[in-house]
Amino acid sequence: VSGAAANSGDAADLSSAATAAKAASTSAGNLPTPPGLSFLTEDLEDKVRSAGESFQFETEVTKMMKLIINSLYKTKEIFLRELISNASDALDKIRFRALTDKKALGDTPDLKITLVADKERNTLTITDSGVGMTFKELKANLGTIAKSGTAEFLATVESQKNNTNLIGQFGVGFYSSFLVADRVTVVTKNNEDKQWIWESTSESNFRIIEDPRGNTLGRGTQIVLHLKPDAREYLEENRLRELVHRHSEFVSFPIYLWATKTETEEVPIEAEEEEQTTPADEESEDIEDITDKAEKDAAPKTKTVTKTVTDWELTNQQKPIWTRRAKDITEREYNEFYISFTKDYQDPLTYNHFRAEGEVEFNSILYIPKKPSPSFLQPGDDWSKNIRLFVRRVFITDDLAGFLPRWLSFLKGLVDSDDLPLNVSRETLQQHSIIKVIKKRVVAKAIDMLRALAGKDEKKYLEFWEQYGAAIKLGVIEDQANKKKLVKLLRFRSSHGGGGKSGLFTSLDEYVLRMRKAQPQIYFMSGENIETMGTSPFVEKLIARGYEVLYFGDAIDEYLVNVLVEHDGKRLQHVGKSGVKYGDEDEAAKTALAEAETKFEPLRDYLRTRLGEWVDTVRVSYQLTTSPCAVLAGEHGVSGAMERMLQQQVAGNKDDFRAKMYLQQKKVFEINPDHPLILGMLEKVKAGKQELLDDSVYVLFEATSIASGFSVRNASDFAKKVEVVVRERLGVDAKAEATVNVVPAPDVEKRSKKSETEEEEEKENVVEGEGEGEDEIDGHDEL
Numbered sequence: 001v002s003g004a005a006a007n008s009g010d011a012a013d014l015s016s017a018a019t020a021a022k023a024a025s026t027s028a029g030n031l032p033t034p035p036g037l038s039f040l041t042e043d044l045e046d047k048v049r050s051a052g053e054s055f056q057f058e059t060e061v062t063k064m065m066k067l068i069i070n071s072l073y074k075t076k077e078i079f080l081r082e083l084i085s086n087a088s089d090a091l092d093k094i095r096f097r098a099l100t101d102k103k104a105l106g107d108t109p110d111l112k113i114t115l116v117a118d119k120e121r122n123t124l125t126i127t128d129s130g131v132g133m134t135f136k137e138l139k140a141n142l143g144t145i146a147k148s149g150t151a152e153f154l155a156t157v158e159s160q161k162n163n164t165n166l167i168g169q170f171g172v173g174f175y176s177s178f179l180v181a182d183r184v185t186v187v188t189k190n191n192e193d194k195q196w197i198w199e200s201t202s203e204s205n206f207r208i209i210e211d212p213r214g215n216t217l218g219r220g221t222q223i224v225l226h227l228k229p230d231a232r233e234y235l236e237e238n239r240l241r242e243l244v245h246r247h248s249e250f251v252s253f254p255i256y257l258w259a260t261k262t263e264t265e266e267v268p269i270e271a272e273e274e275e276q277t278t279p280a281d282e283e284s285e286d287i288e289d290i291t292d293k294a295e296k297d298a299a300p301k302t303k304t305v306t307k308t309v310t311d312w313e314l315t316n317q318q319k320p321i322w323t324r325r326a327k328d329i330t331e332r333e334y335n336e337f338y339i340s341f342t343k344d345y346q347d348p349l350t351y352n353h354f355r356a357e358g359e360v361e362f363n364s365i366l367y368i369p370k371k372p373s374p375s376f377l378q379p380g381d382d383w384s385k386n387i388r389l390f391v392r393r394v395f396i397t398d399d400l401a402g403f404l405p406r407w408l409s410f411l412k413g414l415v416d417s418d419d420l421p422l423n424v425s426r427e428t429l430q431q432h433s434i435i436k437v438i439k440k441r442v443v444a445k446a447i448d449m450l451r452a453l454a455g456k457d458e459k460k461y462l463e464f465w466e467q468y469g470a471a472i473k474l475g476v477i478e479d480q481a482n483k484k485k486l487v488k489l490l491r492f493r494s495s496h497g498g499g500g501k502s503g504l505f506t507s508l509d510e511y512v513l514r515m516r517k518a519q520p521q522i523y524f525m526s527g528e529n530i531e532t533m534g535t536s537p538f539v540e541k542l543i544a545r546g547y548e549v550l551y552f553g554d555a556i557d558e559y560l561v562n563v564l565v566e567h568d569g570k571r572l573q574h575v576g577k578s579g580v581k582y583g584d585e586d587e588a589a590k591t592a593l594a595e596a597e598t599k600f601e602p603l604r605d606y607l608r609t610r611l612g613e614w615v616d617t618v619r620v621s622y623q624l625t626t627s628p629c630a631v632l633a634g635e636h637g638v639s640g641a642m643e644r645m646l647q648q649q650v651a652g653n654k655d656d657f658r659a660k661m662y663l664q665q666k667k668v669f670e671i672n673p674d675h676p677l678i679l680g681m682l683e684k685v686k687a688g689k690q691e692l693l694d695d696s697v698y699v700l701f702e703a704t705s706i707a708s709g710f711s712v713r714n715a716s717d718f719a720k721k722v723e724v725v726v727r728e729r730l731g732v733d734a735k736a737e738a739t740v741n742v743v744p745a746p747d748v749e750k751r752s753k754k755s756e757t758e759e760e761e762e763k764e765n766v767v768e769g770e771g772e773g774e775d776e777i778d779g780h781d782e783l
């Protein structure tokens with residue numbers, strides 16, 4: 001091959017380069033060239049470098065490449081999984097197209113992936129007969145980052161430097177080639193275009209040239225990786241075999257490795273060889289002749305020889321795992337399939353493989369990942385690609401927006417339908433009645449899977465609950481049809497079994513089983529953490545009496561109780577809200593309460609007036625034990641946690657009248673008739689000394705509100721009143737003021753006005769300083 005001719009650049013040279021390439025393709029590298037594949041020659045690659053049109057990578061791509069190289073250097077091997085997965089996607093696309101366009105497969109009907117390692121040239125070549133790329137696609141797909149959300153992803157990963165696991169959760173795609181290669185050449189041929197060559201050395205640009213050889217691929221894409229010195233292991237057949245088994249076993253197209261193997265063969269023994277081994281003494285006796293003849297007949301006519309042959313070796317199974325019988329598949333196979341299918345870095349938490357029969361027939365495997373995606377249940381999360389749809393083993397789409405309800409956005413898997421037509425259009429797919437039935441069945445099966453897990457393996461279910469509990473709660477709120485089943489999957493921390501941090505999880509059914517005789521309500525407390533909920537005065541009393549209280553600590557719980565209302569005929573009752581009933585209140589207790597109400601009437605009157613701005617009901621309660629009083633939300637009011645959420649809502653939208661209305665609801669103030677403080681207050685009121693109580697009552701009310709889970713209304717007022725009360729307690733004059741000794745600041749320093757150049761210089765220094773890292777905080781005036 002003439003390098004000079006190939007480099008000179010006119011049309012005649014291109015055709016000579018093409019002939020040269022074809023010739024070289026018959027003897028490339030150390031192995032015989034695989035039949036049916038042609039490779040780029042070095043001079044043709046030189047040609048691309050010198051004559052190809054140059055393009056800049058999008059900045060995002062350069063960032064992505066750097067990130068991949070810096071964070072995945074320890075798991076370089078994933079490049080092969082990524083490239084095979086791209087090849088498989090491209091094969092899926094052409095297979096799908098061929099469903100409606102018979103000519104799409106043309107002269108390249110074999111759908112396959114091949115791997116060829118060339119030790120001499122130090123290249124690994126991955127070829128597929130997939131859909132290929134047009135010039136436009138090539139330039140866009142391998143030069144920009146088309147996927148929305150990638151910028152966001154880049155920011156997340158960058159903020160968690162070297163978080164290999166995080167980056168592993170996203171397919172890193174084609175750019176992972178640069179983990180092992182310092183130069184990558186891509187040859188591609190799409191039915192709609194000519195064959196193109198793309199080339200890059202991972203710097204800021206890439207080149208594209210029309211392939212001077214014409215169409216050598218038929219259709220598809222060939223990726224040539226020029227391996228870095230430390231990536232030579234990927235030239236070893238064994239290593240490649242092992243990687244395909246580990247990461248790409250379940251790719252549904254055949255993956256062939258061009259490999260050597262030793263074969264043994266029986267070959268006839270040559271004539272001379274035979275002579276050497278046969279005694280031929282012509283002088284011998286007849287009798288000996290006969291023996292010799294017998295020996296000669298018995299002597300082997302063939303021998304075993306071993307020889308090395310090079311051939312395509314099929315490295316993967318391809319029979320889709322979901323079409324096999326569940327009892328023949330090991331857990332390991334399910335897990336490996338999951339990893340290759342989702343590109344997760346760890347095994348799933350659980351899975352369900354089933355065949356639906358009846359109205360519609362389909363196979364499905366559903367998986368629950370161990371950890372949800374970082375954007376799980378966040379605004380903007382997109383889970384439309386979580387379920388892949390196949391029709392009779394043919395991949396149809398992985399874009400099924402609306403297939404899974406939001407609460408199931410963590411579920412991953414596939415559905416392979418026998419009933420949908422193969423040429424179903426992706427656009428109208430969602431409206432297809434069969435899809436609607438499949439959807440329903442999948443949701444039902446997912447619920448079954450969770451119920452089975454909860455019933456079979458409580459520990460694992462709680463592991464699930466810790467990660468996805470909010471999703472189940474969301475399901476109860478949003479999925480009316482499945483609400484009943486989902487309620488059974490709810491778990492809450494409870495005062496049963498110790499409370500506090502060790503508070504065990506319980507289901508509502510278990511709670512109901514433990515309910516006391518005549519107990520009419522399921523008691524719960526809400527708040528930010530279990531410690532404060534567990535020590536609130538309401539909970540305290542209930543626990544002291546032997547009742548169980550559930551702790552609702554998630555923001556979503558506030559919405560949940562609005563929808564849940566009751567379970568098994570028992571109303572859910574916030575213990576910090578008006579309306580708690582025990583069911584054992586007898587006539588005697590009722591009379592005692594009525595008497596106490598009358599006894600405390602003067603104090604109740606006084607409190608209603610003093611706290612009238614915030615409280616509309618003051619009542620006596622025997623529900624308090626050691627606490628003198630408690631603040632509750634009225635029946636239509638909201639808990640402290642909800643109040644804070646609403647406050648934020650109002651801060652963001654001043655016109656949110658509904659939220660404002662809730663916030664304006666007055667509270668219920670309960671007093672403990674057996675508490676000495678309350679009795680003392682009653683005495684003072686009866687003696688007409690209310691003014692002595694004014695500040696203390698206010699302080700008591702605010703402090704009790706805090707203990708009951710609400711926030712203090714006016715912190716500075718509260719602090720002032722606390723001071724008043726403390727002064728009283730210490731006998732310090734209420735009007736005495738602190739001696740203030742104000743030290744005046746030094747005089748203004750005289751400075752001359754800065755020249756413009758000085759100011760510019762200063763600005764530049766500040767900008768430079770900002771770029772130098774977070775530690776460099778010295779010298780900032782504010783600090």
Ligand SMILES: Nc1ncnc2c1ncn2[C@@H]1O[C@H](COP(=O)(O)OP(=O)(O)OP(=O)(O)O)[C@@H](O)[C@H]1O
Nearest residue numbers: 086087090130132133141142171172173174175221
């Ligand atoms: N072998 C191939 N044949 C055809 N097109 C390809 C091939 N490899 C890559 N592409 C195209 O280039 C695009 C970008 O590939 P890349 O691997 O970077 O991302 P991706 O495959 O879209 O996503 P992922 O991150 O899941 O791999 C692909 O979407 C596809 O359109």
